[in-house]
Amino acid sequence: MSVQKIAVIPGDGIGPEVAAVGVQVLEAVAELHDLPLEFTWFDFGAEKYLAEGVTLPQSAFEDFRDNYDAIYLGALGDPRVPDMAHAKDILLGLRFRLDLYVNLRPARLLHPALTPLKNKTPDDLDFVILRENTEGLYVGIGGRFKQGTPDEIAINEMVQTRKGVERIVRAAFEWAVENERKRVCMADKANVLRDAHGLWQDVFVEVAEEYPDIAARHLYADVLAMELVRAPEDFDVIVTGNLLGDVLSDLSAQLVGGLGLAPSGNIHPGRVSLFEPVHGSAPPLAGKDIANPLAMVLTGAQMLEFLGHGEAAMAVEAAVVQALREHRVTRDLGGELGTRAVGDALVRFVHAPPPAA
Numbered sequence: 001m002s003v004q005k006i007a008v009i010p011g012d013g014i015g016p017e018v019a020a021v022g023v024q025v026l027e028a029v030a031e032l033h034d035l036p037l038e039f040t041w042f043d044f045g046a047e048k049y050l051a052e053g054v055t056l057p058q059s060a061f062e063d064f065r066d067n068y069d070a071i072y073l074g075a076l077g078d079p080r081v082p083d084m085a086h087a088k089d090i091l092l093g094l095r096f097r098l099d100l101y102v103n104l105r106p107a108r109l110l111h112p113a114l115t116p117l118k119n120k121t122p123d124d125l126d127f128v129i130l131r132e133n134t135e136g137l138y139v140g141i142g143g144r145f146k147q148g149t150p151d152e153i154a155i156n157e158m159v160q161t162r163k164g165v166e167r168i169v170r171a172a173f174e175w176a177v178e179n180e181r182k183r184v185c186m187a188d189k190a191n192v193l194r195d196a197h198g199l200w201q202d203v204f205v206e207v208a209e210e211y212p213d214i215a216a217r218h219l220y221a222d223v224l225a226m227e228l229v230r231a232p233e234d235f236d237v238i239v240t241g242n243l244l245g246d247v248l249s250d251l252s253a254q255l256v257g258g259l260g261l262a263p264s265g266n267i268h269p270g271r272v273s274l275f276e277p278v279h280g281s282a283p284p285l286a287g288k289d290i291a292n293p294l295a296m297v298l299t300g301a302q303m304l305e306f307l308g309h310g311e312a313a314m315a316v317e318a319a320v321v322q323a324l325r326e327h328r329v330t331r332d333l334g335g336e337l338g339t340r341a342v343g344d345a346l347v348r349f350v351h352a353p354p355p356a357a
């Protein structure tokens, strides 16, 4: 198997600490499963921006695009850069310029104690959200007129293209087929956004016809928000637009343990894609060895899956489950370990998994 190249951007705040643990675990599992992974570290982030004025040079962008299989990002955000100029160039720049149209956010309960929902078990909470990642209200088209006056007007345009909607809806059905799941639910607000989300309705019906073995269901996004809390077991795959996906996937993350455990992928199937934990750079925790590295580690598992290493991904996830069971976790999850000690525990668990139940 040819070498698979991974660009590691640890970034700001707690990013470097959680990225160190993520790569430590990935290297352990790669050695064990004989995976040809090669990690190259890049120092793009606030420090470099403040010192050199550099965000993401064109040459680096082209290098990632042409020579790498995946990008593994810690977090970006630094109080010394209040307008997030560097993060916009690096994170949003990569998302848009690499056309990473699938934001894949799994919501899987890895330990029964982690959900705030009553009487729900890991069997009930196991779904993914595919959020459209390049269109909608996030295209930055709009403006403010007569700003600061009583007559002020503020407008943001929602842009949906048939191509953009079709490819994310298709990605959802394909994900269901590949992962042997039977239900795809599309959420929109077509009752209000009759045109932009009317297109979602049309396309969803058309694409669903190509997948007769998958149950296709539609819910308005507000109803879905209620249903996810009432009956999360009714969902396998959810596909939705950029803004609604942003909100629904944060709700879903809380149903399975919160920010410290939430991974995400920014994916263009078949092309270099970017994997990052959902949490930010948590500046107050930085440099104290207290950040929870599990979201970054689970993000690594998601990246392994994308790179075609499903078994290794499962081994990483099993190690996280064991850490949760044995309470080898950081303070935010009620444990006593530091970031690095969690990493060491995970590596031990990767080498010596518990016997299958």
Ligand SMILES: NC(=O)c1ccc[n+]([C@@H]2O[C@H](COP(=O)([O-])OP(=O)(O)OC[C@H]3O[C@@H](n4cnc5c(N)ncnc54)[C@H](O)[C@@H]3O)[C@@H](O)[C@H]2O)c1
Residues within 6 Å of the ligand: 014, 018, 074, 075, 076, 077, 078, 079, 084, 091, 259, 260, 276, 277, 278, 279, 280, 281, 282, 283, 285, 290, 291, 292, 293, 295, 332
């Ligand atoms: N994708 C990204 O890189 C990303 C995402 C969100 C926020 N940010 C940026 O991060 C900075 C901080 O933002 P914020 O405070 O709103 O969000 P945050 O996710 O950094 O923190 C929110 C809360 O969760 C806690 N937390 C987050 N990750 C944790 C972890 N791994 N272990 C333990 N606790 C954790 C923090 O201490 C804080 O209380 C800002 O500059 C923001 O713009 C970046």
